[in-house]
Amino acid sequence: MSGTPIELEHASRSYGSGSQQVRAVDDVSFTIEPGQTLCLVGESGCGKSTTGRMTAGLLEPSQGRVLYGEKEIDALPDAEKRRFRQAVQIIHQDPYASLNPIRNVTQILSAPLRRHKLTKSRSELQNRLRELLETVGLTPPEEFLKKYPHQLSGGQRQRVSVARALTVDPEFIVADEPVSMVDVSMRIGLLNMLLGLQKDLGVAFLFITHDLAVAKHFSWEGRIGVMYLGRMVELGPTQKLVREPVHPYTRALISALPEADPELTRNKERLSLRSPDIPSLLDLPAGCPFHPRCPMYEEGLCDTDRPAEDAVILEEHLAACYVAARELGQEDRIPESSRAAGAEAARRTA
Amino acid sequence: MAATTGESRYRDSAVGRVLAWFISTLKLMARNRVGFAGFLVVSTIVLVTFIGPVFLPSEVPVNVNEIYETPSLSHPLGTDSEGKDVLLQVINGGRPILTIGFLAAAISTTIAVTLGSLGGFVGGRVDTGFTWLADMVLTIPQLPLLAVLAGILRLNSKIAVAGLIGLLFWPTLMRAIRAQVLSLKERDYVESARALGLGTPHIVFREIAPNMAGYIAINFTLAVTSSMYAVVGLTLLGLVPLSEENWGVMINLAWTRGAIFSKDSVFYIMSPIAAIALFQLGLVAMNRSLSEIFDPRLRRGA
Numbered sequence: 001m002s003g004t005p006i007e008l009e010h011a012s013r014s015y016g017s018g019s020q021q022v023r024a025v026d027d028v029s030f031t032i033e034p035g036q037t038l039c040l041v042g043e044s045g046c047g048k049s050t051t052g053r054m055t056a057g058l059l060e061p062s063q064g065r066v067l068y069g070e071k072e073i074d075a076l077p078d079a080e081k082r083r084f085r086q087a088v089q090i091i092h093q094d095p096y097a098s099l100n101p102i103r104n105v106t107q108i109l110s111a112p113l114r115r116h117k118l119t120k121s122r123s124e125l126q127n128r129l130r131e132l133l134e135t136v137g138l139t140p141p142e143e144f145l146k147k148y149p150h151q152l153s154g155g156q157r158q159r160v161s162v163a164r165a166l167t168v169d170p171e172f173i174v175a176d177e178p179v180s181m182v183d184v185s186m187r188i189g190l191l192n193m194l195l196g197l198q199k200d201l202g203v204a205f206l207f208i209t210h211d212l213a214v215a216k217h218f219s220w221e222g223r224i225g226v227m228y229l230g231r232m233v234e235l236g237p238t239q240k241l242v243r244e245p246v247h248p249y250t251r252a253l254i255s256a257l258p259e260a261d262p263e264l265t266r267n268k269e270r271l272s273l274r275s276p277d278i279p280s281l282l283d284l285p286a287g288c289p290f291h292p293r294c295p296m297y298e299e300g301l302c303d304t305d306r307p308a309e310d311a312v313i314l315e316e317h318l319a320a321c322y323v324a325a326r327e328l329g330q331e332d333r334i335p336e337s338s339r340a341a342g343a344e345a346a347r348r349t350a
Numbered sequence: 351m352a353a354t355t356g357e358s359r360y361r362d363s364a365v366g367r368v369l370a371w372f373i374s375t376l377k378l379m380a381r382n383r384v385g386f387a388g389f390l391v392v393s394t395i396v397l398v399t400f401i402g403p404v405f406l407p408s409e410v411p412v413n414v415n416e417i418y419e420t421p422s423l424s425h426p427l428g429t430d431s432e433g434k435d436v437l438l439q440v441i442n443g444g445r446p447i448l449t450i451g452f453l454a455a456a457i458s459t460t461i462a463v464t465l466g467s468l469g470g471f472v473g474g475r476v477d478t479g480f481t482w483l484a485d486m487v488l489t490i491p492q493l494p495l496l497a498v499l500a501g502i503l504r505l506n507s508k509i510a511v512a513g514l515i516g517l518l519f520w521p522t523l524m525r526a527i528r529a530q531v532l533s534l535k536e537r538d539y540v541e542s543a544r545a546l547g548l549g550t551p552h553i554v555f556r557e558i559a560p561n562m563a564g565y566i567a568i569n570f571t572l573a574v575t576s577s578m579y580a581v582v583g584l585t586l587l588g589l590v591p592l593s594e595e596n597w598g599v600m601i602n603l604a605w606t607r608g609a610i611f612s613k614d615s616v617f618y619i620m621s622p623i624a625a626i627a628l629f630q631l632g633l634v635a636m637n638r639s640l641s642e643i644f645d646p647r648l649r650r651g652a
Contacts, residue, residue: 053541056545085546085547090545092541094538097539098539100537100561102560102561102645102646103560111546111548112547115548116547148646161542164546168547
């Protein structure tokens with residue numbers, strides 16, 4: 001499938017004004033090539049959704065740029081902007097809020113088809129509606145065409161949302177926690193349906209979830225990005241990141257992941273945090289924002305400078321941790337001030 | 351669905367489409383019995399008061415031999431102090447009150463919807479300005495102000511009366527509309543529509559406005575109610591010229607002619623009051639059907 005890469009370049013987004021400014025997303029960069037999948041994981045409030053909405057062009061970054069191909073989204077000429085709008089779609093978390101309650105399935109799905117003149121005649125429109133509903137597993141389609149959202153279950157609504165996103169044949173879908181509000185029994189069906197779209201239609205995904213297990217399932221061939229307090233702390237190919245996590249936050253997340261085999265779960269190395277509380281975005285700790293909770297915390301080294309998101313580089317795999325950088329022999333990537341502060345603290349305790 | 355077959359049968363011509371829309375709306379209206387009863391009451395009163403006077407003499411004849419008659423076949427609601435038939439006066443006197451009620455409601459609803467949605471959408475200074483204006487009008491006690499203004503201005507035409515009422519009654523609805531727009535424009539489905547490139551007109555008229563339509567329609571009927579009260583009140587106080595027959599004038603005359611002290615004139619003073627009350631009741635009942643028409647979630651059995 002031909003497509004255009006989407007790139008976030010040092011994108012930040014702040015909310016509020018004056019002294020009450022909160023940086024929901026702080027200096028995040030990544031590229032998603034056509035057909036690729038990137039999963040963003042992190043706890044609530046870490047900026048995953050804001051990142052997703054910026055990537056979909058629905059929210060302007062306060063700083064940095066979002067590029068579609070070579071060009072910034074907001075500077076696209078009209079024709080290309082229209083192409084972008086068709087190429088990039090979003091699926092929301094809450095299936096009860098993402099469908100207009102007073103429009104039925106036919107109305108919801110035919111509006112974009114009509115607007116972009118994707119179907120020529122009434123019969124073509126009807127066929128396309130049927131085809132879309134079948135693609136998302138709502139069969140027989142006749143039963144759903146006249147239904148209003150309140151007559152559908154959460155899982156069915158979410159499928160209608162997906163069908164709506166598919167009306168314009170997108171290259172890229174931002175899926176913002178698409179399964180977290182759906183019944184557990186329906187999740188795997190929905191996930192596999194989305195995976196099918198990715199394989200059969202070659203759709204690229206930015207998949208946002210707070211559940212590392214879901215991320216693992218969805219992007220086994222792709223990449224995972226771990227976010228913490230608005231920053232990307234680790235980004236790498238899923239299989240590598242899951243087997244050899246570098247950042248202590250990722251390690252803690254993975255160690256908390258239950259395995260299908262209870263024996264495995266029991267014997268898993270458990271990494272406990274020093275504090276369960278997430279610091280407030282209004283009052284971020286100095287240096288690495290994770291240091292008050294980090295089991296690998298070292299005085300001086302961790303609370304002087306904020307680690308860049310590429311403090312550790314293992315080919316495609318990046319992590320923002322100075323302790324890991326030192327342990328992996330990448331000391332040259334630690335700034336002088338942090339190194340000095342670390343050495344000073346070590347001398348004092350000795 | 352029955353409405354669908356109706357639609358496809360007439361869809362070809364514009365007249366047919368309007369007819370199909372009318373029939374399907376009527377069917378939706380009939381789904382709620384209370385609402386349909388209200389609709390029948392309202393439409394009967396409107397038809398009788400607007401078409402009835404065409405067949406009646408413009409001046410109800412005076413007959414001094416039949417003063418304060420009790421109801422009979424020739425005078426179903428009795429007669430007044432001049433021997434005029436009360437029923438004829440009620441039929442003749444509805445049109446001005448209803449006209450002013452609907453006109454004033456249309457004016458205040460239009461102002462409220464325009465300012466409310468503009469403020470909500472645009473935000474910033476526009477919003478601050480409109481809200482400030484609404485607050486100012488809202489804090490002034492409306493009926494006394496209306497009385498004072500009606501006394502200062504010469505309210506010779508229905509449009510002037512309706513305009514004055516309309517200009518004072520919009521702020522409550524405006525604030526409600528503004529709040530709804532603020533909440534609706536952040537909904538996920540609005541964001542999806544933006545992502546699908548459906549354009550601002552579609553988002554405003556297809557996604558957001560229909561969600562408020564029921565609310566606006568119901569508030570319109572409530573505005574009709576309060577405007578009617580206001581104009582009847584003004585007439586009763588004598589602040590609007592008593593140049594023609596209407597329900598307010600009837601109450602005023604009955605009052606000044608001592609109707610509350612005389613048992614004979616109970617039908618004279620109560621008839622216009624009953625007509626107003628019945629019409630209001632009809633409107634309020636009709637709202638049940640209106641909310642079902644605008645919100646598919648409320649339709650029973652759907």
